Amino acid sequence: MTKPDFAAITEATIDRMAEAPNARLREILTIGLRHLHDAIRETRLTETEWDAAIAFLTRTGQMCTAERQEFILLSDVLGVSMLVDALNHAGGEGVSESTVFGPFYAGRQPLLAAGASILKRPEEGTPLHLRGTVSSALGLPIAGALVEVWQTAPNGLYDVQDQEQPVGHLRASFETAADGSFAFETILPVSYAIPDDGTVGALLKALGRHPNRPAHIHFMITAGGFRRLVTHLFIDGDPYLESDAVFGVKSSLIVQPQALADGSLAVEYPFTLADAWAGLDG
Amino acid sequence: MTKPDFAAITEATIDRMAEAPNARLREILTIGLRHLHDAIRETRLTETEWDAAIAFLTRTGQMCTAERQEFILLSDVLGVSMLVDALNHAGGEGVSESTVFGPFYAGRQPLLAAGASILKRPEEGTPLHLRGTVSSALGLPIAGALVEVWQTAPNGLYDVQDQEQPVGHLRASFETAADGSFAFETILPVSYAIPDDGTVGALLKALGRHPNRPAHIHFMITAGGFRRLVTHLFIDGDPYLESDAVFGVKSSLIVQPQALADGSLAVEYPFTLADAWAGLDG
Ligand SMILES: [Cu+2]
Ligand SMILES: [Fe+3]
Ligand SMILES: [Fe+3]
Structure with a gap:
């Protein structure tokens, strides 16, 4: 007592x-x-x-x-996923920044040829030519790196969330060429709401927060001898860049698409991977 | 970067x-x-x-x-339930100590007459005569208090965990008499393992901890104008009193049954409730 x-x-x-x-x-x-x-x-x-x-x-x-x-999702909206990411990917000088993995990766997809489209059905979005290079922190090209990409359809849903989409729509794997390059055809990504019909959605509502993420394409890049890079490219000008529901935006990951004469857009991005041993005692 | x-x-x-x-x-x-x-x-x-x-x-x-x-269960084995209990039941001078509610309360049971048995089938356990009083911190008896009790069968399982037991076995409600007293017949409780076939069991195993709780009878006592008391009575001499898997033991809640001539045991305990307004600004 x-x-x-x-x-x-x-x-x-x-x-x-x-x-x-x-x-x-x-x-x-x-x-x-x-x-x-x-x-x-x-x-x-x-x-x-x-x-x-x-x-x-x-x-x-x-x-x-x-x-x-x-x-x-809960971990994402509470900033925990980004914190764990920051703790584990100190990155370092000249290495691409990482961001959240997210819950919509759907496993390794079949390899497509360089320049192929990742669409499995036509979409109304603006055509986007994406070209990237993968290199080491010292600038040496990495050949044979596995580049996995995924994004939503123009309705803001991933194929795994939407019965109407063909399985594997807007997902693909590529291998970098001898010069470290890869390329594919897609559509301009759109901003979307994370699933908000569950407990996380209820929490966001109670907190006066919106569930939206700025438009992005997911990348996961794997190469022997290097640390795996999990990241996004975000599209400049998106209204949600400052208030991403999962705190995933870093300024180095925002790209400005170039308008081409035919009305399509082009993005180029140089990805750089940390050496496998880098940052282990950071 | x-x-x-x-x-x-x-x-x-x-x-x-x-x-x-x-x-x-x-x-x-x-x-x-x-x-x-x-x-x-x-x-x-x-x-x-x-x-x-x-x-x-x-x-x-x-x-x-x-x-x-x-x-x-997880909250219990991590000491969180006892911490929340301590924060919310500062108790105070002359008030019975509270402990974990636990996950095995099964709702309000029918009222039994004073002195009735809470067994719905015979059991091999040692007969125990339990007599209590409910009073205010100032020692005034509380008439008409609702006393709810529950405990496991000798196999260490509550009726809700064991298809073989009659529903409501070893559970009951009583009302205190004008002098604040109540009484019932039961059997000596046994120590038991909390359910350890799930994630909490796996965690305890990984931590080198046992899942056992010392023998106890649960009490929940409710009376108008007083703070509800959720507590146990523990039996002295139990090998798990020092290592209750859910940290629920407080020395004031340990009772020493008295042996009667016929081989049965008797326990008497004076419960005291805090006034409803007590401890609100503690
Ligand atoms: Cu702290
Ligand atoms: Fe995404
Ligand atoms: Fe219990």
Whole structure:
């Protein structure tokens, strides 16, 4: 019947992990529990609020399916995905910046020939010629790098979200040529709303936040001896560049498409990969 | 391509909530996000580790059903439930201590007469006569208080976990008499393992922790004008009193059953409730 000793509860929880065989798990949970308990103390959380948090997490898990990962969305809109990205991709001088992976990667797609279109059906969007190069931080071209790309259709949906789209529409893999180049035909991407009919959408609404992401094309570039690059190219002028729902925009990733005589657009971007050993002790 | 500014990510996430219409939600998330981001920075969490955390949370949500709440279990084994309890039930001089609610309450049960048995079938356990009083912090008896009790069968399972048990077995409600007393017949409770076939069980195993709780009977006592009391009585001598998987033990809640001539046991306990207005500005 003495005053409750809040710190004692935290310490008891941490002491109980003393025998954890995995030292890293123990480290993560020791740090994580201290911050979690601190947050609860600092908010003076009520039981009703904690019940609501548990119900929110439960519904978030229950919304997840093979096609939908609501916890990744939650991590994205809370800035956690970008923080984990920043911690793990310090990058360094002359290396392309990374951004969120997102929940819409659909696995490795068939390799297309250089210059091929990634559309599996015609779309009304503005034709866009995308040309890139992949090189090392020192500027040497990387041949045979795997370049995976994905983007939404003009309706703002990925093929995996939209039964009407052919499977694999607006997704493809390419291999860089001897000079490190790759190229494909696509359409200008559009801004889109992340799925907002679930717990994350409800949270955004409660926070007075919109669910929109500025127009972008996803890139994942893999090459032996280099760190994998997961990034986007964003399109200059998009109204959501300053307020991306998942905090993914970095200025070095914004491109300005060039208008061609036939009304189509062209983008060129030089991707540079960090050496595999780079930044490991950053 | 400058050094990533980790703090800027956190501040951007918090700034984005500036328009949140609910000030309390904004406060909770501002504090929560700072601690969450701090924890991730401090652990230097890898992408693989964050992926594993997301998979863990997803599976935890997916294990939840009408009969099972794995997130409450998680909150319990991480000491969070006891912390929230401590924050919200400062109690005060002369008031019974509270403990975790747990996930096995099954709703209001029918009222039984004073002294009735809460068993719906015979059990092999040692007969236990439980007698209690409910009074205010000043010692005045509280008549007509609702006393709800629940405990496991000798196999360590609650009726809701065990198809073999009659529904409502070892659960009941009582009303206190004019002198604040109530009484019922039951069996000595046993220690039991919390459900450990899910994500929480896997976590405990990875942490080198056992899933056991010392023997206890749950009580929830409600009376107009008083703060509801959610607590247990624990049985002295139990081997898990020092290592309750959910950190629920408080010494004031440990009782020493008295042996009667016929081999049965008796426990008496004086419950005292805080006034409804008590501790609100603690
Ligand atoms: Cu913290
Ligand atoms: Fe996207
Ligand atoms: Fe229990």
